[in-house]
Amino acid sequence: MIVIDHLTKAYGPKQVLQDIHLTLSPGKVYGIVGENGAGKTTLFRCIAGLETAYTGQIRSDLQPLKNHLGFLPTNPIFLPKITGKEYLTLLSIARKTPLPDFNVQNIFDLPLDEFAENYSTGMKKKLALLGILLQQNTYFILDEPFNGIDIQSNMLVTAIIHQLKKLGKTILISSHIFSTLNDTCDEIHLLREGTFTRRVLPGDFAQLNEEMKQVMVGNRLDALDLR
Amino acid sequence: MSTAGNRVAVHQIGTVNYYFKLQVRIINRRFSAFGISPLPGYLLVGFAWAMGSIYLFQQTQYAPIIYAFLALGVISRSSEHQRNEFLAGCFPAVQYRLIRLLENGILALPFAGFLAYQGYWLWSAGLIAIAELFALIRFPSSPTYVLPTPFQRYPFEFIVGFRSTYLAYFLVGLLTYQAIRVGNFNLGIFAQVLTFLLGMTYYFRPEPPYFVWIFAANPRQFLWRKVGTAVYCASWFSLPVGFILGIAFPENIAILGVAQLVGYLLLLTIIFAKYAAFPAEINLPQAFLLGLGLWFPPVLLVIIPYFYRQALQRLQTLLT
Structure with a gap:
């Protein structure tokens, strides 16, 4: 379980997160939706411990939280001249987990003997995801896990999230593709200007989608005067 | 200055000139990030380079080989594929070539000058020639060939x-x-x-x-x-x-x-x-x-x- 209390974060005069409260329970999948710049990534980085100058509290039943957390960033970073296999080895030894059996556990059929920096966007995402899965984490933060990946892998990632849920893991996801949240989440939180404005349960997901369309699209297209 | 004003200014001072001024600005920012003002920074780097060069040539008779090797290592970085792809996309072909020849020449000059000062005229001329040859080449930034290392289990x-x-x-x-x-x-x-x-x-x-x-x-x-x-x-x-x-x-x-x-x-x-x-x-x-x-x-x-x-x-x- 992860409990976030009164989390507030600012970059200089710019308030990015304001008084965030969230409880993440085991075996549940939580979705975060919000416009670009709403504060999703900052929230994730605060939970991960990659941002430290915040006020409020982030507690977890396993300590320290970061040692049990798999964090998939929106744009995973790869070191130059490192192969997929070496990247996965680094992630495993960093957490002192057994070295992967690359022949069996390479479920995305990635070219692990090639340099990771030469992978396509989708392959990079899959390699980074595979890395945090092989670390045997208890908590997962997946920032845009479906970005850039093909339809087959999309289905596989959805199945992985369901499996993690069955195993009692705690999962926090952000996605701009609403259908992926619809397929995986137990509840969705709407983040607007650094504050949670709504908590939506599965029965109301369709309504939330419609409302978001209204807010985001509305009559903006008219302004373009497309002909 | 407005964007339109900037465009006019860039046009006036010439594209190549502007490119090199931009390079100087980038180097100055690096010095600042390093915690030193640009002018003392240039003097310090120049002094360290001169001392290092003198020291190397005092130590071994193989100094010209090592020195040329080091110089080519520095110069070859400007031939990196992605960087050149960007430059070739930004500038017309003639200006791109001119920029590359000039920057490799500028990089090679201190090394070639020191080799000449030490009496290694042939090495000096050879270094300039290879440096200018590098200006015509794009080295792959991310080679696909994976060189095996004994450190697989010890990244990175x-x-x-x-x-x-x-x-x-x-x-x-x-x-x-x-x-x-x-x-x-x-x-x-x-x-x-x-x-x-x-x-x-x-x-x-x-x-x-x-x-x-x-x-x-x-x-x-x-x-x-x-x-x-x-x-x-x-x-x-x-x-x-x-x-x-x-x-x-x-x-x-x-x-x-x-x-x-x-x-x-x-x-x-x-x-x-x-x-x-x-x-x-x-x-x-x-x-x-x-x-x-x-x-x-x-x-x-x-x-x-x-x-x-x-x-x-x-x-x-x-x-x-």
Whole structure:
């Protein structure tokens, strides 16, 4: 379980997160939706411990939280001249987990003997995801896990999230593709200007989608005067 | 100035001129980030380069080879594929060629000038010719060929570093061979120390914080794991050189042992210095201390604990 209390974060005069409260329970999948710049990534980085100058509290039943957390960033970073296999080895030894059996556990059929920096966007995402899965984490933060990946892998990632849920893991996801949240989440939180404005349960997901369309699209297209 | 105004200004001063002014601005910003004003920065780099060059030519008769090798290493970086693709996309073909020829010429000039000053006119002319040839070539930025390394289970510094500098290890082999062939022990020691200097370069640049954050370790455990890996990996190159030299020069085994020990201490120093500045790059005072340690190794016994304490503090926010 992860409990976030009164989390507030600012970059200089710019308030990015304001008084965030969230409880993440085991075996549940939580979705975060919000416009670009709403504060999703900052929230994730605060939970991960990659941002430290915040006020409020982030507690977890396993300590320290970061040692049990798999964090998939929106744009995973790869070191130059490192192969997929070496990247996965680094992630495993960093957490002192057994070295992967690359022949069996390479479920995305990635070219692990090639340099990771030469992978396509989708392959990079899959390699980074595979890395945090092989670390045997208890908590997962997946920032845009479906970005850039093909339809087959999309289905596989959805199945992985369901499996993690069955195993009692705690999962926090952000996605701009609403259908992926619809397929995986137990509840969705709407983040607007650094504050949670709504908590939506599965029965109301369709309504939330419609409302978001209204807010985001509305009559903006008219302004373009497309002909 | 408005965007339109900028465009007019750029047009007036000429595209090539503007490009080089931009390069100077980027270098100035790097000096500022390093904690030094640009003018003293240029003077310091110039002084360090001159001293280094003089020192090298005083030490060995193979200095022209090593010097030309180093110069081409620096110049070849401007031929990196992605960078050239960007430049070729930005500028018309003639201006692009002109920029590349000029920048490689500027980079080669100090090295060629020093070679000429030392009387190596042929080497000087050859260096300029190869530098200008490099201006016409784009080196692949991310080669697809994966050079195998013995460090697969010890990512990542030596894997990345070895793949970037493997040619330098041929030079180490060549220097060791020459040292034994001509009975020059000092040259041999230089080869042994060079393996450590190469290892040190793998720790100059900080990795993204994510690659520190992933470690389930406290700062102390993290630092000593890094040290262990560095000592193990550096031994792959330094110990064989030391061993061969020990057979060839048995009367100097004690000196070889001391050089090996100092090499390990230098690795320790660079690792602690890197994380003392983390996530920023090593700054000027730290670089000065490092230089001091290289010049007079006994100082390392003071510098190492100083960097170690700073590194522990710096890592505290990412590792608990």
